[in-house]
Amino acid sequence: MVQTDSAALYRRRKQNPVLRFFSLLWKQRALVMLCIVPMALLFLFHYGPMYGVLIAFKKYDAGLGVWRSRWVGFDNLVEFFENVNCFKIIMQTLKVGIFSLIFTYPMPIILALSLNEVASKAFKRGVQSISYIPHFISVVVICTMLNEFGSLNGLFNNIRQLFGLPRVNMNAGTDYFMFFYIGSAIWQGAGWGSIIYLSALANVDTSLYDVANIDGANRFQKIRHIALPAILPTTTIVLILNSGNILSQDFTKILLLMNNTNRTELEVISTYVYTMGIANGRFDYGTAVNLLVSLVSLVLVLTTNRIVKTIDAEQAMF
Amino acid sequence: MNKMTVVNAPRRKVRNKIHIGGYTFDVVNAVFLILFCAIVLLPFLRVLAISLSSSRMIDRHMVGIWPRELNVKGYEIVFSKTTIYRSYGWTLLYSLTYTAISVSMTACLAYPLSVSDFVLRKPISILLLITMFFSGGTVPAYLLIRNLGLMDTLWALVLPGAVGAWNTFLYRAFFKGISHEIREAALIDGAGELRILLRIIVPLSKALFATFSLFAIVGMWNSYFAAMLYIKNPDRQPIQNILRSIVYTSVTATFSDASIAMTNGSVNTLNVQYACLVATIAPLLLIYPFIQKYFEQGMQVGAVKG
Numbered sequence: 217m218v219q220t221d222s223a224a225l226y227r228r229r230k231q232n233p234v235l236r237f238f239s240l241l242w243k244q245r246a247l248v249m250l251c252i253v254p255m256a257l258l259f260l261f262h263y264g265p266m267y268g269v270l271i272a273f274k275k276y277d278a279g280l281g282v283w284r285s286r287w288v289g290f291d292n293l294v295e296f297f298e299n300v301n302c303f304k305i306i307m308q309t310l311k312v313g314i315f316s317l318i319f320t321y322p323m324p325i326i327l328a329l330s331l332n333e334v335a336s337k338a339f340k341r342g343v344q345s346i347s348y349i350p351h352f353i354s355v356v357v358i359c360t361m362l363n364e365f366g367s368l369n370g371l372f373n374n375i376r377q378l379f380g381l382p383r384v385n386m387n388a389g390t391d392y393f394m395f396f397y398i399g400s401a402i403w404q405g406a407g408w409g410s411i412i413y414l415s416a417l418a419n420v421d422t423s424l425y426d427v428a429n430i431d432g433a434n435r436f437q438k439i440r441h442i443a444l445p446a447i448l449p450t451t452t453i454v455l456i457l458n459s460g461n462i463l464s465q466d467f468t469k470i471l472l473l474m475n476n477t478n479r480t481e482l483e484v485i486s487t488y489v490y491t492m493g494i495a496n497g498r499f500d501y502g503t504a505v506n507l508l509v510s511l512v513s514l515v516l517v518l519t520t521n522r523i524v525k526t527i528d529a530e531q532a533m534f
Numbered sequence: 535m536n537k538m539t540v541v542n543a544p545r546r547k548v549r550n551k552i553h554i555g556g557y558t559f560d561v562v563n564a565v566f567l568i569l570f571c572a573i574v575l576l577p578f579l580r581v582l583a584i585s586l587s588s589s590r591m592i593d594r595h596m597v598g599i600w601p602r603e604l605n606v607k608g609y610e611i612v613f614s615k616t617t618i619y620r621s622y623g624w625t626l627l628y629s630l631t632y633t634a635i636s637v638s639m640t641a642c643l644a645y646p647l648s649v650s651d652f653v654l655r656k657p658i659s660i661l662l663l664i665t666m667f668f669s670g671g672t673v674p675a676y677l678l679i680r681n682l683g684l685m686d687t688l689w690a691l692v693l694p695g696a697v698g699a700w701n702t703f704l705y706r707a708f709f710k711g712i713s714h715e716i717r718e719a720a721l722i723d724g725a726g727e728l729r730i731l732l733r734i735i736v737p738l739s740k741a742l743f744a745t746f747s748l749f750a751i752v753g754m755w756n757s758y759f760a761a762m763l764y765i766k767n768p769d770r771q772p773i774q775n776i777l778r779s780i781v782y783t784s785v786t787a788t789f790s791d792a793s794i795a796m797t798n799g800s801v802n803t804l805n806v807q808y809a810c811l812v813a814t815i816a817p818l819l820l821i822y823p824f825i826q827k828y829f830e831q832g833m834q835v836g837a838v839k840g
Contacts, residue, residue, distance in 0.1 A: 265670025
């Protein structure tokens with residue numbers, strides 16, 4: 217009798233998706249418990265700020281909190297677009313983002329291809345070990361170095377003097393900002409970025425090289441027809457990831473490279489969000505400007521992915 | 535006799551098939567790589583040179599990449615104050631707490647997700663995925679920390695980044711690589727999930743944990759922005775923020791005994807700044823040779839698609 221009951225119960229559970237879900241949940245309660253604390257952290261610190269984004273459309277009052285502050289619609293965004301510097305900030309953001317992508321993206325690939333051509337294992341290891349070192353240097357340290365290197369007595373001016381150029385204060389004004397910003401990014405990221413390409417190159421079928429050698433291919437031909445196709449999927453993924461970051465520069469670095477001679481010219485959206493939103497305490501306005509950037513970045517990633525998909529469906533990310 | 539010579543002759547290295555052909559190419563390539571390494575190392579030599587040179591030589595821009603008129607006064611000033619030791623202590627505390635929490639929490643989340651018939655696998659994955667493409671931004675995050683009353687506490691630095699989608703997916707990919715038959719066998723033997731995680735999954739994922747712990751330590755050691763926002767107490771500043779304040783605000787505000795030495799010309803501002811810079815990067819660079827292989831492993835885990 218009891219047996220028939222439980223069998224009937226079991227059948228009913230199997231039929232009802234809600235009951236089935238809860239009975240499975242109960243069965244897997246140990247796994248569910250493992251998730252609870254990390255999911256609480258995720259909700260609090262990732263979804264919490266997403267809820268806070270509401271203040272972009274409000275006049276935020278700390279006393280009233282996010283929910284009870286007054287709605288103002290798109291006033292904060294309108295204020296940004298009416299700002300006289302708005303166009304300048306957007307252009308500077310695009311300029312920094314696009315130039316960084318163009319100049320920092322190829323260097324790890326070149327380095328990986330070059331390292332792949334080295335026959336001596338020891339030499340290759342040595343170069344690799346040295347090339348990773350800058351990755352462990354913080355942005356404060358880098359900017360401290362740049363600060364001195366660009367000064368009148370600095371290293372860069374010593375080098376300029378070698379070539380017969382006059383000593384100039386490279387930290388002042390905006391002339392050398394791009395050189396500092398992008399140059400330091402290449403210096404720091406080239407070696408590290410090459411690792412994923414090298415691991416893709418390590419998987420190349422060596423019989424391809426046998427065939428190429430028999431056909432009498434030279435080194436450039438072998439790079440062009442064997443090594444490059446091997447890293448193509450990786451380069452595509454890295455490009456998609458980087459293109460989403462065009463609007464979100466390393467603003468901590470820009471903040472450190474700013475000084476009184478160039479502050480307004482170097483302002484990009486993310487530094488503007490920080491100065492207005494946090495330093496000047498205009499939380500609602502800063503959030504609104506930041507929201508705009510997040511949405512455009514999201515569109516950028518999705519568009520690049522779509523483009524890649526139309527070219528070669530296999531290499532798209534999602 | 536003939537046989538002997540063959541055996542004793544140094545074995546000729548068989549050139550890898552990839553590298554056959556083009557001697558000039560090899561030379562140009564090697565020169566390129568050596569030049570690259572020189573550019574990487576040059577700034578470090580310069581920093582050491584300036585930190586160890588006399589004030590007079592620095593001011594007359596006589597210092598290149600080797601120290602001139604050896605002067606260790608900068609280091610004496612930096613290491614004679616308790617400031618530096620205290621900030622080492624705080625930085626270490628922040629880094630280690632962050633590492634412990636982020637690695638354990640991520641593992642706890644990634645393990646259930648690696649079980650293929652886990653009921654909440656889909657919904658949790660979607661919740662994680664959303665955070666990869668959209669975030670609230672700096673300002674709401676700042677307000678959250680402030681409203682939670684976490685200002686000036688360790689938790690403001692440690693908790694927000696502890697669980698992230700990207701790392702969770704990487705951990706999950708790694709756990710999935712462990713044969714699920716081991717888990718099933720353990721279940722039949724009556725082991726609970728927590729026991730399986732601690733006794734089977736964790737010991738088999740030592741490489742993963744080593745790598746991500748090191749990533750976390752280095753990441754926290756090098757961060758300054760979060761501490762700039764959330765840590766207002768001058769006695770709890772991490773090392774990066776000490777460096778930032780002596781370079782961008784003033785040396786004497788942090789190292790008061792530097793002012794006499796600076797006015798009488800025995801020490802240069804740059805001596806102190808660069809001595810502090812060396813103090814900031816030295817711990818990481820000293821352990822770098824020992825941890826390098828784990829970092830490379832980690833990067834390769836990261837190369838796994840999705």
